[in-house]
Amino acid sequence: AQSVTQPDIHITVSEGASLELRCNYSYGATPYLFWYVQSPGQGLQLLLKYFSGDTLVQGIKGFEAEFKRSQSSFNLRKPSVHWSDAAEYFCAVAAGATNKLIFGTGTLLAVQP
Amino acid sequence: DAGVTQSPTHLIKTRGQQVTLRCSPKSGHDTVSWYQQALGQGPQFIFQYYEEEERQRGNFPDRFSGHQFPNYSSELNVNALLLGDSALYLCASNDRDRAIYEQYFGPGTRLTVT
Numbered sequence: 389a390q391s392v393t394q395p396d397i398h399i400t401v402s403e404g405a406s407l408e409l410r411c412n413y414s415y416g417a418t419p420y421l422f423w424y425v426q427s428p429g430q431g432l433q434l435l436l437k438y439f440s441g442d443t444l445v446q447g448i449k450g451f452e453a454e455f456k457r458s459q460s461s462f463n464l465r466k467p468s469v470h471w472s473d474a475a476e477y478f479c480a481v482a483a484g485a486t487n488k489l490i491f492g493t494g495t496l497l498a499v500q501p
Numbered sequence: 502d503a504g505v506t507q508s509p510t511h512l513i514k515t516r517g518q519q520v521t522l523r524c525s526p527k528s529g530h531d532t533v534s535w536y537q538q539a540l541g542q543g544p545q546f547i548f549q550y551y552e553e554e555e556r557q558r559g560n561f562p563d564r565f566s567g568h569q570f571p572n573y574s575s576e577l578n579v580n581a582l583l584l585g586d587s588a589l590y591l592c593a594s595n596d597r598d599r600a601i602y603e604q605y606f607g608p609g610t611r612l613t614v615t
Binding site: 392420424429430431432433434437439478480482484485486487488489490491492493494 | 505534536541542543544545546549551556557559591593595603604606607608609611
């Protein structure tokens with residue numbers, strides 16, 4: 389069965405430090421992978437997506453993610469975190485012909501001044 | 502260009518009652534999906550509508566039903582509410598032909614069942 393695992397429930401980083409959020413997926417075919425961000429009380433905003441091609445994808449707000457098929461991973465990175473990046477981050481895989489999204493449980497990012 | 506809109510923003514209902522949530526997709530989008538996000542969890546797929554028909558359904562009971570209108574807007578209905586139905590309900594839309602895998606989400610409706 390398709391699934392997404394985000395091993396880190398809560399991460400705290402200092403402002404200006406680098407960030408890496410982990411995501412592992414289980415999917416039989418070529419995965420279509422996404423990272424979404426959710427601010428408190430808000431809906432989900434798409435940060436970036438991977439469909440095929442270059443395994444390093446760039447997104448909005450300075451985020452990037454690298455697809456590693458051998459590790460079934462799609463980790464999200466940012467070289468320098470800003471206080472406004474504090475939010476919850478969800479990794480997702482699109483499954484089936486109707487592209488329903490299967491989400492991980494999320495990683496809550498706190499940013500220290 | 503308006504994004505995905507949902508109404509109401511918040512809703513409080515009593516166990517056993519029925520509720521209807523509404524969603525208007527992003528302009529140009531024809532497919533609507535509904536997700537339930539319980540507190541501290543990732544969103545869970547409920548169902549998807551395209552051409553006014555339910556195309557796929559997640560692991561949710563028949564108490565959850567939906568509808569899509571000719572203008573592509575959609576409703577989610579939940580009957581016989583349970584305390585466990587308390588959650589943020591998210592609507593997502595996409596253009597099935599142009600970007601089948603790229604879904605845009607609305608701000609959600611926070612449902613509290615007491």
